[in-house]
Amino acid sequence: MTDIPVRPEMAGFKAYVPGLSIDEIKDRYGLTKVIKMASNENPLGVSPLVQERLRRDAALAFRYAQAGTPVLRAALAGHLGVPSSSLVAGNGSDEIIDLLLRVVARPGVDNVLAFDPCFSIYDVQARLCGVEFRQIPLNGDFSFPLERLADMADENTALVFVTNPDNPSGHACPAAALADLARRLPRRTLLVVDEAYIEFALPRDEYSVLPYFSSISNLVILRTFSKMYGLAGLRLGYGVMPEWLADMLLRVKLPFSVNILAERAGLAVLEDEAFVAETLRVVHTGRTELADELSALGCEVYPSQANFLMFAPPMDARTLFEELLRRGVIIRPLGSYGLPGMLRVSVGNAEENREFLEKTAEVLRGHHHRHS
Numbered sequence: 607m608t609d610i611p612v613r614p615e616m617a618g619f620k621a622y623v624p625g626l627s628i629d630e631i632k633d634r635y636g637l638t639k640v641i642k643m644a645s646n647e648n649p650l651g652v653s654p655l656v657q658e659r660l661r662r663d664a665a666l667a668f669r670y671a672q673a674g675t676p677v678l679r680a681a682l683a684g685h686l687g688v689p690s691s692s693l694v695a696g697n698g699s700d701e702i703i704d705l706l707l708r709v710v711a712r713p714g715v716d717n718v719l720a721f722d723p724c725f726s727i728y729d730v731q732a733r734l735c736g737v738e739f740r741q742i743p744l745n746g747d748f749s750f751p752l753e754r755l756a757d758m759a760d761e762n763t764a765l766v767f768v769t770n771p772d773n774p775s776g777h778a779c780p781a782a783a784l785a786d787l788a789r790r791l792p793r794r795t796l797l798v799v800d801e802a803y804i805e806f807a808l809p810r811d812e813y814s815v816l817p818y819f820s821s822i823s824n825l826v827i828l829r830t831f832s833k834m835y836g837l838a839g840l841r842l843g844y845g846v847m848p849e850w851l852a853d854m855l856l857r858v859k860l861p862f863s864v865n866i867l868a869e870r871a872g873l874a875v876l877e878d879e880a881f882v883a884e885t886l887r888v889v890h891t892g893r894t895e896l897a898d899e900l901s902a903l904g905c906e907v908y909p910s911q912a913n914f915l916m917f918a919p920p921m922d923a924r925t926l927f928e929e930l931l932r933r934g935v936i937i938r939p940l941g942s943y944g945l946p947g948m949l950r951v952s953v954g955n956a957e958e959n960r961e962f963l964e965k966t967a968e969v970l971r972g973h974h975h976r977h978s
């Protein structure tokens with residue numbers, strides 16, 4: 607601690623609790639092989655085309671990127687069918703969340719709404735901005751009480767954050783219902799739909815609000831290259847938003863927050879249709895297999911449209927998490943989301959899924975024997 611004066615908001619903060627890293631677990635348990643199914647990363651790794659481009663472009667790393675990432679924004683505009691003037695690229699979509707709060711929400715005046723539980727970045731960045739963060743509990747089945755969100759919004763509500771498909775449950779809400787919500791909110795209130803996992807939803811067209819973008823003036827959509835595109839470590843995400851707002855974000859954004867290699871990698875993976883198709887195939891088959899097998903082991907598995915599954919095991923969740931760690935499998939306990947009885951596992955490749963299921967079955971069997 608220090609007696610130097612700092613922002614009073616600092617008093618309430620604890621560090622972000624990330625998924626554990628492979629090296630930490632190798633060291634802790636003396637293991638040579640550890641698999642990580644904790645942070646919803648791409649189970650195929652980095653696209654081969656991206657790896658080739660990064661090798662080729664490594665010699666560019668001494669240069670500043672072009673401020674505002676115009677080449678990538680133009681490519682995305684073509685890809686998504688929106689004007690590039692409505693796109694802002696960031697150092698992960700986390701940066702766009704932070705910028706939206708700082709540009710739109712007035713400290714000490716405005717409030718921000720989200721569900722409970724929700725992605726912790728909304729909460730942390732809102733409070734650091736000195737903006738009141740209000741949460742509405744999800745329904746018992748993790749579906750969205752959209753009516754309550756609409757009722758809770760007032761003239762000082764700057765932003766409403768909804769993650770769709772949701773993290774950590776995997777629940778997805780039809781886009782039409784979110785479009786209705788946007789229309790019901792006060793005119794000044796922006797509905798921010800965080801579509802970090804939208805590519806994994808089936809059918810995607812039923813769930814993405816992108817088709818509504820041109821007709822709803824208070825809609826913002828967040829996307830990321832961290833999940834389906836396999837670039838979490840390079841940090842690249844973007845927002846689709848009204849042009850006036852994109853213009854404001856671009857005026858205050860740190861000019862080089864998207865580095866030159868992240869931009870090149872993003873451009874390459876947008877071209878790599880085979881990698882994307884294979885990712886979707888692996889995630890969709892793996893998701894079904896994991897859900898079926900976990901249910902057969904006596905877990906309560908929640909329906910997921912994302913690249914992960916949330917489940918309640920038939921034993922203490924924290925103990926199962928720790929027993930899996932000891933066996934070299936990292937998944938995510940959800941105590942930090944206020945869900946101590948739940949776990950979240952990212953869909954892995956075929957070998958990782960098999961390993962996770964074998965180890966889980968082993969722990970559950972041992973537990974059952976001790977208790978019967």
Ligand SMILES: *Cc1c(COP(=O)(O)O)cnc(C)c1O
Pocket residue numbers: 646697698699700701725769773800802829830831832833838841842843
């Ligand atoms: C992973 C994730 C993101 C993406 O974050 P990046 O900063 O782009 O890596 C955004 N929102 C949610 C809910 C996520 O789970």
